[in-house]
Amino acid sequence: MTSMTVSDESGVSVGIVGFGVFGQLIAGLVLPYYRVDVCDPDEDQAVVAERLGAGFRSLEDVVSHPVVVLAVPVAAVAEVARRIAPMLKPGTLVLDVGSVKVLPARAMLRELPSDVDIIATHPLFGPQSARRGLAGARIVLCPVRGRHGHLAAFLRRALGLRVIVTTPEGHDREMAVTQGLTHWLARALVGMEASEPALSGRLTTASFDLIREAVGMVRYDAPAVYEAIGALNPYAAEVRRDFLKVASRLDCELDEAFAERPDLVCVG
Amino acid sequence: MTSMTVSDESGVSVGIVGFGVFGQLIAGLVLPYYRVDVCDPDEDQAVVAERLGAGFRSLEDVVSHPVVVLAVPVAAVAEVARRIAPMLKPGTLVLDVGSVKVLPARAMLRELPSDVDIIATHPLFGPQSARRGLAGARIVLCPVRGRHGHLAAFLRRALGLRVIVTTPEGHDREMAVTQGLTHWLARALVGMEASEPALSGRLTTASFDLIREAVGMVRYDAPAVYEAIGALNPYAAEVRRDFLKVASRLDCELDEAFAERPDLVCVG
Numbered sequence: 001m002t003s004m005t006v007s008d009e010s011g012v013s014v015g016i017v018g019f020g021v022f023g024q025l026i027a028g029l030v031l032p033y034y035r036v037d038v039c040d041p042d043e044d045q046a047v048v049a050e051r052l053g054a055g056f057r058s059l060e061d062v063v064s065h066p067v068v069v070l071a072v073p074v075a076a077v078a079e080v081a082r083r084i085a086p087m088l089k090p091g092t093l094v095l096d097v098g099s100v101k102v103l104p105a106r107a108m109l110r111e112l113p114s115d116v117d118i119i120a121t122h123p124l125f126g127p128q129s130a131r132r133g134l135a136g137a138r139i140v141l142c143p144v145r146g147r148h149g150h151l152a153a154f155l156r157r158a159l160g161l162r163v164i165v166t167t168p169e170g171h172d173r174e175m176a177v178t179q180g181l182t183h184w185l186a187r188a189l190v191g192m193e194a195s196e197p198a199l200s201g202r203l204t205t206a207s208f209d210l211i212r213e214a215v216g217m218v219r220y221d222a223p224a225v226y227e228a229i230g231a232l233n234p235y236a237a238e239v240r241r242d243f244l245k246v247a248s249r250l251d252c253e254l255d256e257a258f259a260e261r262p263d264l265v266c267v268g
Numbered sequence: 269m270t271s272m273t274v275s276d277e278s279g280v281s282v283g284i285v286g287f288g289v290f291g292q293l294i295a296g297l298v299l300p301y302y303r304v305d306v307c308d309p310d311e312d313q314a315v316v317a318e319r320l321g322a323g324f325r326s327l328e329d330v331v332s333h334p335v336v337v338l339a340v341p342v343a344a345v346a347e348v349a350r351r352i353a354p355m356l357k358p359g360t361l362v363l364d365v366g367s368v369k370v371l372p373a374r375a376m377l378r379e380l381p382s383d384v385d386i387i388a389t390h391p392l393f394g395p396q397s398a399r400r401g402l403a404g405a406r407i408v409l410c411p412v413r414g415r416h417g418h419l420a421a422f423l424r425r426a427l428g429l430r431v432i433v434t435t436p437e438g439h440d441r442e443m444a445v446t447q448g449l450t451h452w453l454a455r456a457l458v459g460m461e462a463s464e465p466a467l468s469g470r471l472t473t474a475s476f477d478l479i480r481e482a483v484g485m486v487r488y489d490a491p492a493v494y495e496a497i498g499a500l501n502p503y504a505a506e507v508r509r510d511f512l513k514v515a516s517r518l519d520c521e522l523d524e525a526f527a528e529r530p531d532l533v534c535v536g
Contacts, residue, residue: 124471124472124473129474140471164470164471166471173466174466174469174470175466175471177464177466177467177469178466178467178469178471178472178473178476179473179476181457181476182473182475182476182479183475184515184518184519184522185453185479185515186475187518188511188514188518189449189511191514191517191518192445192514195510196445196507196510198442198443198445198446199445201445201446202432202442203392203408203432203434203439203442203443204392204446205446205447205450206393206397206485207450207451207454207483207485207486208446208447208449208450210479210481210485211450211453211478211479211482213478214475214476214478214479214482215475217478218475227522227525230522230525231523231525231526232526236522237519237522237523239464240519241519242463242464243456243457243460244512244515244516246456246459246460247452247453247456247508247512247515248512249459250455250456250459250498251452251505251508251509251512254452254495254498254499254504254505254508255499255505257495257498257499258499258500258505
């Protein structure tokens with residue numbers, strides 16, 4: 001079976017563990033440049049792999065490539081890393097692609113052999129936005145062990161991505177605010193829709209229309225994505241608490257302002 | 269002085285009480301069709317009125333027109349209505365233009381003479397959006413006393429607006445959700461900026477960019493506008509409380525999900 005995973009002339013080939021929507025997106029992006037093998041517990045994905053031009057192989061085969069991408073849910077990274085650890089060749093580069101970076105980076109560092117390089121990544125685009133082209137799209141690289149220059153160069157030159165290099169902590173701290181607040185507030189608005197039909201009503205302003213559009217972009221995300229962003233980012237809870245504190249204070253101030261307007265409030 | 273407010277050939281002329289940004293916007297929209305006189309406590313606005321082609325007159329003159337628009341802050345509607353009540357001619361049509369409708373409609377009904385018609389209105393556009401043209405822009409009409417057909421026809425045919433007719437209660441109930449939540453949440457995000465530099469940072473997603481754009485549209489609104497939307501809408505407080513309840517429940521659920529992931533959380 002190993003003969004099936006021989007790399008192309010450049011010496012690089014890529015194995016993708018997990019062939020959900022994100023694994024498929026990555027395969028599609030990489031296939032014009034490198035040979036790609038994928039694996040997934042769902043055997044039906046073999047048809048999708050064949051259509052894209054990727055090999056559908058066993059986990060052992062897939063992780064024998066020089067570059068291995070863990071396209072699995074954040075909550076599964078530790079378990080998958082532990083499982084593939086004994087199969088990896090020295091010098092392999094292992095990447096993950098989830099929405100949070102501190103916990104997966106720690107898990108990979110803990111589970112993977114010390115002769116394996118690790119880069120935690122977060123593509124700030126998804127299948128939807130990639131369909132409109134990747135020009136200007138961004139990806140975050142968090143080098144965990146080993147060098148990241150070759151990967152960054154490929155992402156920049158071949159895929160045209162903007163590469164942002166930071167630490168897992170730096171990533172999660174910023175993302176707890178931007179992504180964490182967005183997904184949580186969006187979920188709260190979705191949760192109010194049943195009792196507040198106005199949320200999907202006609203009396204809207206331009207600013208609310210933007211918020212409704214933002215909610216529409218994340219409302220159908222997989223539950224695992226929402227949970228990773230909100231529960232597996234160690235800074236997210238504190239940001240939510242800060243937001244609730246500020247919002248509650250403003251709520252009280254508005255209540256007081258209401259109470260101070262007897263002239264308008266009382267009915268004559 | 270009354271000769272200065274004689275109506276044009278159509279028999280209609282408009283007086284605008286309050287010549288801030290919204291009064292000026294209305295004057296600009298109406299002037300191609302009808303004679304307009306305006307008044308404002310700030311005498312410097314006379315220059316702006318002259319430049320637009322509107323007369324800058326006394327309050328008495330302005331409210332002698334067949335149509336009188338109260339372009340004053342929501343919190344001032346009751347006081348202005350009380351003051352102009354003895355000056356109004358029978359059959360005058362009085363409009364307001366603020367962001368909430370229940371309390372101003374009640375105040376006008378209470379303060380204005382019974383031989384005066386009243387329509388509470390809320391243009392769902394502002395000076396910024398009007399500059400790009402009013403095509404497709406909307407205005408809410410809440411008939412309080414008398415007929416509104418002529419006004420609706422003018423707004424539709426002459427200005428090209430979409431006219432939505434509802435009650436003050438219907439308006440405020442929907443707006444408590446769309447406008448009320450938007451302005452309050454935006455203000456909370458602005459309030460977090462000092463402690464969370466990530467809010468203006470580079471690690472953003474497409475959905476967060478939309479939210480940042482929405483915040484940008486309302487963050488420089490006058491404090492009186494924010495207060496009217498949040499404090500002078502009788503349904504806004506309940507909507508904020510509902511939102512805080514849902515958001516807090518989701519916050520707890522995410523905390524629990526975090527606690528249930530010992531595998532990823534513990535450092536090996």
